[in-house]
Amino acid sequence: DAKTTQPTSMDCAEGRAANLPCNHSTISGNEYVYWYRQIHSQGPQYIIHGLKNNETNEMASLIITEDRKSSTLILPHATLRDTAVYYCIVRGTILGNTGKLIFGQGTTLQVKP
Amino acid sequence: GAGVSQSPSNKVTEKGKDVELRCDPISGHTALYWYRQRLGQGLEFLIYFQGNSAPDKSGLPSDRFSAERTGESVSTLTIQRTQQEDSAVYLCASSYRETQYFGPGTRLLVL
Numbered sequence: 001d002a003k004t005t006q007p008t009s010m011d012c013a014e015g016r017a018a019n020l021p022c023n024h025s026t027i028s029g030n031e032y033v034y035w036y037r038q039i040h041s042q043g044p045q046y047i048i049h050g051l052k053n054n055e056t057n058e059m060a061s062l063i064i065t066e067d068r069k070s071s072t073l074i075l076p077h078a079t080l081r082d083t084a085v086y087y088c089i090v091r092g093t094i095l096g097n098t099g100k101l102i103f104g105q106g107t108t109l110q111v112k113p
Numbered sequence: 114g115a116g117v118s119q120s121p122s123n124k125v126t127e128k129g130k131d132v133e134l135r136c137d138p139i140s141g142h143t144a145l146y147w148y149r150q151r152l153g154q155g156l157e158f159l160i161y162f163q164g165n166s167a168p169d170k171s172g173l174p175s176d177r178f179s180a181e182r183t184g185e186s187v188s189t190l191t192i193q194r195t196q197q198e199d200s201a202v203y204l205c206a207s208s209y210r211e212t213q214y215f216g217p218g219t220r221l222l223v224l
Contacts, residue, residue: 003185029135032211040147042218043117043204043206043215043216043217043218044156044204045215046212046213046215048215049211049212058142068116073221087155089138099144099161099208099211099213100146100161100169100172101146101148101156101206101213102156102158103148103155103156105155106155
Protein backbone atom coordinates (compact mmCIF):
# COMPACT_ATOMS: atom_id res chain seq x y z
CA ASP A 1 0.00 0.00 0.00
CA ALA A 2 1.07 3.55 -0.63
CA LYS A 3 2.55 5.41 2.30
CA THR A 4 1.23 8.69 3.60
CA THR A 5 2.93 11.67 5.18
CA GLN A 6 1.18 13.86 7.72
CA PRO A 7 2.34 16.59 10.07
CA THR A 8 2.96 15.30 13.56
CA SER A 9 0.75 17.84 15.27
CA MET A 10 -1.52 20.81 14.65
CA ASP A 11 -3.49 23.29 16.73
CA CYS A 12 -6.84 24.79 15.89
CA ALA A 13 -9.02 27.35 17.63
CA GLU A 14 -12.45 26.18 18.69
CA GLY A 15 -15.09 27.14 16.14
CA ARG A 16 -12.59 27.57 13.33
CA ALA A 17 -12.05 25.19 10.45
CA ALA A 18 -9.36 22.56 10.92
CA ASN A 19 -7.50 21.66 7.73
CA LEU A 20 -5.42 18.50 8.01
CA PRO A 21 -3.08 17.79 5.08
CA CYS A 22 -1.85 14.44 3.83
CA ASN A 23 0.65 13.58 1.13
CA HIS A 24 0.32 10.29 -0.75
CA SER A 25 2.49 10.83 -3.80
CA THR A 26 2.79 7.11 -4.66
CA ILE A 27 -0.94 6.40 -4.65
CA SER A 28 -2.18 4.02 -7.33
CA GLY A 29 -5.18 4.56 -9.55
CA ASN A 30 -7.41 2.11 -7.68
CA GLU A 31 -6.48 3.20 -4.18
CA TYR A 32 -8.81 5.14 -1.94
CA VAL A 33 -7.92 7.78 0.63
CA TYR A 34 -9.43 7.04 4.03
CA TRP A 35 -9.49 9.17 7.14
CA TYR A 36 -9.95 7.84 10.64
CA ARG A 37 -9.50 9.49 13.98
CA GLN A 38 -8.74 8.14 17.41
CA ILE A 39 -9.83 9.97 20.50
CA HIS A 40 -7.82 9.11 23.58
CA SER A 41 -8.47 5.58 24.87
CA GLN A 42 -11.04 4.77 22.19
CA GLY A 43 -11.01 2.68 19.04
CA PRO A 44 -10.46 4.44 15.70
CA GLN A 45 -13.52 6.14 14.26
CA TYR A 46 -14.20 6.24 10.52
CA ILE A 47 -14.57 9.77 9.19
CA ILE A 48 -14.67 9.78 5.39
CA HIS A 49 -13.09 8.31 2.29
CA GLY A 50 -12.75 9.18 -1.39
CA LEU A 51 -11.21 8.08 -4.66
CA LYS A 52 -11.04 11.08 -7.00
CA ASN A 53 -13.86 13.46 -6.26
CA ASN A 54 -14.22 15.65 -3.23
CA GLU A 55 -16.48 14.18 -0.60
CA THR A 56 -18.57 15.63 2.20
CA ASN A 57 -20.54 14.05 5.01
CA GLU A 58 -21.92 15.12 8.36
CA MET A 59 -18.48 14.97 9.97
CA ALA A 60 -16.07 16.44 7.46
CA SER A 61 -15.08 17.26 3.90
CA LEU A 62 -12.32 15.58 1.94
CA ILE A 63 -10.53 17.50 -0.78
CA ILE A 64 -8.35 15.43 -3.12
CA THR A 65 -6.03 17.17 -5.56
CA GLU A 66 -6.48 16.50 -9.25
CA ASP A 67 -3.26 14.46 -9.44
CA ARG A 68 -4.39 12.58 -6.30
CA LYS A 69 -1.00 12.99 -4.70
CA SER A 70 -2.34 14.83 -1.69
CA SER A 71 -5.54 15.50 0.16
CA THR A 72 -6.95 17.66 2.95
CA LEU A 73 -9.46 16.73 5.59
CA ILE A 74 -11.57 19.67 6.66
CA LEU A 75 -13.49 19.86 9.92
CA PRO A 76 -15.60 22.96 9.23
CA HIS A 77 -16.22 24.07 12.83
CA ALA A 78 -13.83 22.34 15.20
CA THR A 79 -14.95 21.67 18.77
CA LEU A 80 -12.98 20.55 21.79
CA ARG A 81 -14.34 17.03 21.21
CA ASP A 82 -12.51 16.93 17.87
CA THR A 83 -9.17 16.76 19.70
CA ALA A 84 -7.75 13.44 18.52
CA VAL A 85 -5.13 11.74 16.39
CA TYR A 86 -6.17 11.84 12.73
CA TYR A 87 -4.95 9.11 10.40
CA CYS A 88 -4.78 9.40 6.63
CA ILE A 89 -4.64 5.94 5.03
CA VAL A 90 -4.37 4.86 1.43
CA ARG A 91 -5.89 1.50 0.63
CA GLY A 92 -6.92 -0.44 -2.42
CA THR A 93 -10.26 -2.13 -2.82
CA ILE A 94 -10.67 -5.26 -0.75
CA LEU A 95 -11.62 -7.27 -3.82
CA GLY A 96 -8.91 -9.90 -4.04
CA ASN A 97 -6.99 -8.29 -1.21
CA THR A 98 -7.00 -8.28 2.56
CA GLY A 99 -7.97 -4.64 2.70
CA LYS A 100 -6.04 -4.21 5.93
CA LEU A 101 -5.47 -0.65 7.03
CA ILE A 102 -1.88 0.45 7.49
CA PHE A 103 -1.78 3.17 10.12
CA GLY A 104 1.06 5.65 10.34
CA GLN A 105 1.64 8.00 13.23
CA GLY A 106 -1.12 10.39 12.20
CA THR A 107 -1.61 14.05 13.09
CA THR A 108 -2.43 14.99 16.66
CA LEU A 109 -5.00 17.77 16.42
CA GLN A 110 -5.39 19.89 19.51
CA VAL A 111 -8.47 22.09 19.49
CA LYS A 112 -8.04 24.99 21.88
CA PRO A 113 -10.71 27.16 23.48
CA GLY B 114 -27.56 0.18 15.65
CA ALA B 115 -25.11 -1.86 17.68
CA GLY B 116 -21.47 -1.40 16.87
CA VAL B 117 -18.53 -3.74 17.28
CA SER B 118 -18.20 -4.94 20.85
CA GLN B 119 -15.17 -6.45 22.56
CA SER B 120 -14.65 -8.19 25.85
CA PRO B 121 -13.17 -7.93 28.32
CA SER B 122 -12.51 -4.21 28.18
CA ASN B 123 -9.47 -4.66 30.42
CA LYS B 124 -7.40 -7.71 31.23
CA VAL B 125 -4.48 -8.04 33.61
CA THR B 126 -2.60 -11.31 33.51
CA GLU B 127 0.65 -12.81 34.68
CA LYS B 128 3.49 -13.61 32.36
CA GLY B 129 3.15 -17.14 31.01
CA LYS B 130 -0.63 -17.35 31.28
CA ASP B 131 -2.95 -17.74 28.28
CA VAL B 132 -5.58 -15.11 27.48
CA GLU B 133 -8.64 -15.08 25.23
CA LEU B 134 -10.07 -11.90 23.78
CA ARG B 135 -13.50 -11.75 22.20
CA CYS B 136 -14.94 -9.68 19.37
CA ASP B 137 -18.60 -9.41 18.36
CA PRO B 138 -18.79 -7.80 14.92
CA ILE B 139 -21.64 -5.77 13.53
CA SER B 140 -24.38 -8.12 12.37
CA GLY B 141 -24.08 -8.89 8.67
CA HIS B 142 -20.47 -7.84 8.37
CA THR B 143 -18.57 -10.52 6.50
CA ALA B 144 -15.04 -9.27 7.16
CA LEU B 145 -13.36 -9.12 10.55
CA TYR B 146 -9.93 -7.75 11.45
CA TRP B 147 -7.74 -7.83 14.53
CA TYR B 148 -5.16 -5.11 15.18
CA ARG B 149 -2.77 -4.40 18.02
CA GLN B 150 -1.80 -0.98 19.33
CA ARG B 151 1.10 -0.62 21.68
CA LEU B 152 1.30 2.42 23.93
CA GLY B 153 1.93 5.55 21.89
CA GLN B 154 2.10 3.64 18.62
CA GLY B 155 -0.06 3.19 15.56
CA LEU B 156 -2.16 0.13 14.84
CA GLU B 157 -0.53 -3.08 13.63
CA PHE B 158 -2.56 -5.53 11.54
CA LEU B 159 -2.74 -9.05 12.99
CA ILE B 160 -5.27 -11.20 11.14
CA TYR B 161 -8.20 -10.94 8.72
CA PHE B 162 -11.26 -13.16 8.22
CA GLN B 163 -13.54 -12.95 5.20
CA GLY B 164 -16.54 -15.26 5.14
CA ASN B 165 -15.49 -18.87 4.77
CA SER B 166 -12.19 -18.07 3.06
CA ALA B 167 -8.88 -18.99 4.66
CA PRO B 168 -7.85 -16.19 7.04
CA ASP B 169 -4.92 -13.91 6.31
CA LYS B 170 -2.62 -14.54 9.27
CA SER B 171 0.33 -12.60 7.90
CA GLY B 172 0.36 -10.08 10.74
CA LEU B 173 0.48 -12.49 13.67
CA PRO B 174 3.78 -11.78 15.45
CA SER B 175 4.47 -15.32 16.67
CA ASP B 176 2.96 -18.79 16.93
CA ARG B 177 1.75 -17.89 20.41
CA PHE B 178 -0.98 -15.86 18.71
CA SER B 179 -3.99 -17.51 17.09
CA ALA B 180 -7.53 -16.50 16.21
CA GLU B 181 -10.74 -18.20 15.25
CA ARG B 182 -14.02 -17.08 13.80
CA THR B 183 -17.19 -19.10 13.50
CA GLY B 184 -18.89 -18.25 10.23
CA GLU B 185 -19.64 -14.56 10.15
CA SER B 186 -20.04 -14.11 13.88
CA VAL B 187 -17.89 -13.96 16.96
CA SER B 188 -14.11 -14.12 16.83
CA THR B 189 -11.64 -14.95 19.57
CA LEU B 190 -7.98 -13.99 19.66
CA THR B 191 -5.87 -16.24 21.85
CA ILE B 192 -2.42 -15.43 23.16
CA GLN B 193 -0.59 -18.33 24.74
CA ARG B 194 2.22 -18.01 27.28
CA THR B 195 1.85 -14.24 27.41
CA GLN B 196 4.93 -12.06 27.55
CA GLN B 197 5.29 -8.51 28.83
CA GLU B 198 5.74 -7.25 25.27
CA ASP B 199 2.21 -8.49 24.51
CA SER B 200 0.86 -5.63 26.63
CA ALA B 201 -1.19 -3.49 24.28
CA VAL B 202 -4.70 -2.58 23.21
CA TYR B 203 -6.17 -5.23 20.94
CA LEU B 204 -8.70 -3.79 18.51
CA CYS B 205 -11.24 -5.57 16.39
CA ALA B 206 -12.92 -4.15 13.29
CA SER B 207 -15.61 -5.45 10.98
CA SER B 208 -16.79 -4.43 7.55
CA TYR B 209 -19.45 -5.32 5.01
CA ARG B 210 -17.93 -3.64 1.99
CA GLU B 211 -14.94 -1.35 2.15
CA THR B 212 -15.22 0.62 5.38
CA GLN B 213 -14.00 -0.88 8.65
CA TYR B 214 -15.71 -0.05 11.93
CA PHE B 215 -13.74 -0.52 15.11
CA GLY B 216 -14.64 -1.73 18.55
CA PRO B 217 -13.45 -0.06 21.76
CA GLY B 218 -10.58 -2.50 22.22
CA THR B 219 -9.31 -4.75 25.00
CA ARG B 220 -6.49 -3.32 27.10
CA LEU B 221 -4.15 -6.17 27.99
CA LEU B 222 -1.50 -5.76 30.66
CA VAL B 223 0.96 -8.61 31.23
CA LEU B 224 2.77 -8.36 34.54
